[in-house]
Amino acid sequence: MLYLPTSIANQGKYMRSIFIKEVNSFFSSVVGYVAILVFLVACGLFLWVIPDYSILDFGYATLDNFFELAPWFLMLLIPAVTMRSFADEFKGGTIEWLSTKPLTDNDIIIGKYLASLTLVAFALLPTLLYVYTINNLSIIENNIDTGGIIGSYIGLFFLAASFTAVGIFCSSLTNNQIVGFLIALFACYLLYSGFESLSKIPTLTNGIDYYLSMVGMSFHYTSISRGLIDTRDVIYFLSVIILFISLTRLSLNRRTWDTATQD
Numbered sequence: 001m002l003y004l005p006t007s008i009a010n011q012g013k014y015m016r017s018i019f020i021k022e023v024n025s026f027f028s029s030v031v032g033y034v035a036i037l038v039f040l041v042a043c044g045l046f047l048w049v050i051p052d053y054s055i056l057d058f059g060y061a062t063l064d065n066f067f068e069l070a071p072w073f074l075m076l077l078i079p080a081v082t083m084r085s086f087a088d089e090f091k092g093g094t095i096e097w098l099s100t101k102p103l104t105d106n107d108i109i110i111g112k113y114l115a116s117l118t119l120v121a122f123a124l125l126p127t128l129l130y131v132y133t134i135n136n137l138s139i140i141e142n143n144i145d146t147g148g149i150i151g152s153y154i155g156l157f158f159l160a161a162s163f164t165a166v167g168i169f170c171s172s173l174t175n176n177q178i179v180g181f182l183i184a185l186f187a188c189y190l191l192y193s194g195f196e197s198l199s200k201i202p203t204l205t206n207g208i209d210y211y212l213s214m215v216g217m218s219f220h221y222t223s224i225s226r227g228l229i230d231t232r233d234v235i236y237f238l239s240v241i242i243l244f245i246s247l248t249r250l251s252l253n254r255r256t257w258d259t260a261t262q263d
Contacts, residue, residue, distance in 0.1 A: 014103050018111025019118075026081070026119055035080040036123045042073055043127060055134065062145065063130055067152040067225055070127075071192060071218075074120070074160055079184035081119050082167030083177045085112045086252075090175035105249050109168065113245060117164045124156065147227040155224030158237040159217060163188050165244035172251040191240070192217045 026032040046053045046069055053065050088094075135144050170184035195216030199208075213219045217240070220233040 014107045015111045015114075018103070018108055019115045022085070022112050022115030023118065026115070031080070031084075032119070035077055036119075039073055039077040039123050040126055043070070047130065055130075056137075063134060063149055063152070066127070066130060067156065070156055071159055071221065074156075074163055075185065075188045075192065077123060078116075078120055078160065078163040078167050079170070079181045079188065082116050082164060082171050082184060083181040084171070085116060085168050086172040086248075087175050087177045087180045105252050109245055109248050109252070113164060113168050116168065117161055120160045120164060121157070124153075124160065145227070148225070151227035151229065152225040154229065155221045155233075158224065158234070159192075159221050162191075162217060162237050162240045162244075165241040165248075166191065169244040169248045169251065172248045192221075195219075 043066065047055050047066055053069065055063070055065060131144070131149055166187050167180075167184040170187055171180040173183060174180050193216065196213050196218045199213040199216075217237075220236045223230055223233050
């Protein structure tokens, strides 16, 4: 039998308690259900009803439209999920209560991050029905691009994980949920599409445009969505996640330092 050191076992226990607390808190609020419902309804309307985007009018057994639109829907869903992660703690003063417990900043941050990511994955899960539906609507049996769809879902998960890290960080900057939502929305847009848009400026078409687009998430998401998992794309997303989790820790440390100084 494998025995873990007591400190590691306790750290896992504390992180798990934060994780469970966050998940329960989300589902005990009507806001959580509304956010997921709006996401799924928006996906359904754009993919099956609205003419310019409807898969039924597209004429091909493909989910390309979904994977093009999903990042924009996630850009709204994820800030709505993460906006209360730290903002509520600051506003209600419970962050000081948490600091008196045997919890490290990493326990709190990673517990909240994993809880938010789980909720986002829970929202994405019903969209797998689209794959089953498209496969059954296709005239030719098993005619869908399975490899491309798997790659696109992997890319979508990495994108969601990165957006979640950004949202957690933005929530740690303020004690107002709405402000946290707006900052996260802007930051996600900038990281996903902002650099891609800047790369299209005519004065930046002398080679800089390619490297500028590589800074954005859209470039790497599109790359993974082709069905080939490039380690450079995986490293990019992991680096973004680690960067924003580290920034969240710095933000918490700054608040703790400011509180201690005031006292």
